[in-house]
Amino acid sequence: MKKIKNAKSQDSKKIEKELGEFLNKKFGGNVKIITPSVLPHQESISGKSPSKGKKGLINFNIKPQELIAYLDQYVVKQAKAKSVLSTKICTHFNRIRHSQTTGEGMSKITGNIKSNILMFGPTGIGKTYLIKLIAKKIGVPFVKADATKFSETGYVGGDVEDLIRDLVKEANDDIELAQCGIVYIDEIDKIAASPNVIGAQVSRTGVQRALLKPMEETDVDLKVPHDPVSMMQELESYQRTGKRSKRSVNTANILFIVSGAFSELSNVIRRRLSKQNIGFGSKLVKSQKEDEVLKQTKAEDLVKFGFESEFIGRLPIRCVLETLDQEDLYSILKMPNNPVILSKRLDFNAYGIKIVFTDDALKILANRAYKENTGARGLVSVIEEALLDFEEKLPSQDFLKFTVTKEVLEDPKGHLEDILSKQNSLKWNNLYEKAFLDHKAYISNYIKDNWKTFSIRYGLTLSQIRCNMVALYFCNNVMEIEDAVKKIKQVHDSIKEIEVEVSKSYNLNIVFEEDAIDFLIEQFTNHNATIKEILSKIYDSYYDGFNLIREKTGKNRFFLSKTALIDHETYLNDLIRKEIT
Known part of the structure; x- marks a missing residue:
């Protein structure tokens, strides 16, 4: 291995030979090297070319209340958790945008503090669901792992760094985008060192220490030591460029969110509160609900629970999720x-x-x-x-x-x-x-109660008729409400395109009135009509009449209502009588 690491001055065939011998000893001939020279040129071993990046999240402009309104469509209760998560996450990514746009801000502050978040709540309460929804909404790379995975493999720290490498995969090899991702670690309470227990403590505290640097700021090398794929990628790059490249991810802007049930933490808090409340003015701490007790958590409680103070110090934001009745x-x-x-x-x-x-x-x-x-x-x-x-x-x-x-x-x-x-x-x-x-x-x-949210988001006026249309489409098809609204908006835009197409093809300026648009939306969604069919129908039904009026009067702008679409003969006869005679 030392020869391989120091092979900068050796030719590529010798590197291949030595690496092949190592892989043969390590994996018994199950892994072989295919010389890149016989393959088409490619940027990575997977055949995917790394994207060049978008300068991070410059276009991020979501406000906390907008994100809360989005979460309200999916998550019941948890008003405080929604508020804390939405506010701190939006602030985090807007600070990144501001810093990248102006070239100032976080990068200029010495000792910048990230808003890493610690979530408390029993199983099945929606912790993971909340974070997945937020990651989906803001469009950043997102990876999830259970803390128990780390405790099983010891405290080497490689697994912790694998989370950062997974972010790069989620970002399609866009390192700049991955550096603005979210890492979510569940069951974090499982890596707390239990008092008076001998054995697994070294592993648990070791995992906490392995997380310290990534949670604050460090550079994680994308090359995995002793991984044959990483070696082959490096070999391929060396043969192509003649240089050894080092790719790493900086974690300064990666947001860490950790959560756990913390079922025994309430006992630690109760003991502390009981000591403070001795006397006639004391409160009955035991009568308080679990989530009410957890809301009174202090750093000292978490340290007594089994976390190191340095680890808790890197989780400045805490929120407690309410139990569900x-x-x-x-x-x-x-x-x-x-x-x-x-x-x-x-x-x-x-x-x-x-x-x-x-x-x-x-x-x-x-x-x-x-x-x-x-x-x-x-x-x-x-x-x-x-x-x-x-x-x-x-x-x-x-x-x-x-x-x-x-x-x-x-x-x-x-x-x-x-x-x-x-x-x-x-x-x-x-x-x-x-x-x-x-x-x-x-x-x-x-939909009617939330019409403002949907109308602003998708630029679609939601009248009562359109609320009914969205509802019908939603009930007939398995999808989320937003997708149903998007579908109606898509059909609406297609109808407006028909106006443009008629103008181009027939040199006629037609305008569909709102009730006509609603009627056509129904034809599209309920009867699977197509744009071609609608265009053909308009030509067959109206072209001769409109052309006659245009020749006689010079008028070239016609408004079509729902009534006009249903009974075109009566509509044209009345229009010709009005315009010509």
Whole structure:
């Protein structure tokens, strides 16, 4: 290996030979070198050329309240956590943008402090979901890992650095973009050193120390020591350029977010509070709820819990997520974008079956999940258990619609037999239609209540009619609300393009009025109409009449309403009579 490391003056064939011998000893002939000279020129061993970067996140301009409004569409409760995460994350990335745009700011401050975040909350409460949503919204590379992975492999620190390398992969080899990514580490409480326990402590404290430098600022070499792929990449680069290149990632702007359940931390806090509150004026600490106790966490509590003070010092922002009660679980199921119901709709839709849930059914599922005591994760378990037989049997019976009611959940076997017998098909069809209309009305009201957010974000005026259109499209297709709004916006823009196309092709200036646009949107979404069909229809129905008016009067601007589209003959006759006679 020393010969390989000092091979700068040796020719490439000798390097290949020595590296090949090493790989043969290390991996028993399972790894071989393919000389790059016989391959097409490429920038990396994977065949992907590294992108040149975008100078980081210069275009980032999301404000905290905008990010909170986005999270409100997906996450129930957790107002404080949404506020803390949105504010600090937006501030972090806007500071990066400001620094890169002006060339001043963080890079000029000695000892700059990052807003790394520590999240507290029991399992199934939505910690990971929140961070994934934020990363998706702001469009930065995001990697997630469990702290237990590090404790199993000791405190070498290689695994910690692998997180940074994974960021580069997520950024498609764009190092500048990766340097503005998010690293999320869950189950961080598992690397706390337990008091009075001998054995695993060295590993746990070692992992904490391995995280110290990346959480603040350090350079992480992208080349992995003793990794054959990294060696081959370096060899290939050396043969192509004759130089040894060093690629590294600086972690100064990488945001670290860590979370854990911290189930035993409340006991540490209670002991501290009990000592402080001795006497007649003391408060009953034991009567406080778990999340209320965690909100009183201090650095000394975390140190007593088993974290080193240097590690806690690099996590200046703390937020506690609230526990979920039965009503919260019901609200999650009612939320249009909740992945639990959307996933189950997708499962049945894969067999061509449309499924809808009644309100009473959702309440029963929420009640069962609450008894599981695993937070929102319990929702998935109870729904899978309740509908497994239906998911097995219905696809083989050519059913197209299925309604989950309170009665279905209370007596699944009896109702499954009733459905399969097809003796009460009309009853089940009526149940579906009613449940579908109720769900559509709920979604329409939801869009109406949030019309301002959607209208500003997508530049689409959302009248009541369009709210209904979005709701109908959402209910008929498995997608998130935003995607349904995007679809209607896309169709709206296509209709405006028809006006431009008519002007280009026929030299006629037509303008669709709002009710006509709404009518055409319905044709596109409900009847799968195409632009070509609409253009053809306009030419066949209106060209001769409009051309006649243009020749006689010189008028070349015509407004089309919904009525004009439905009954073009009456519209043209009235227009010709008005303009010519």
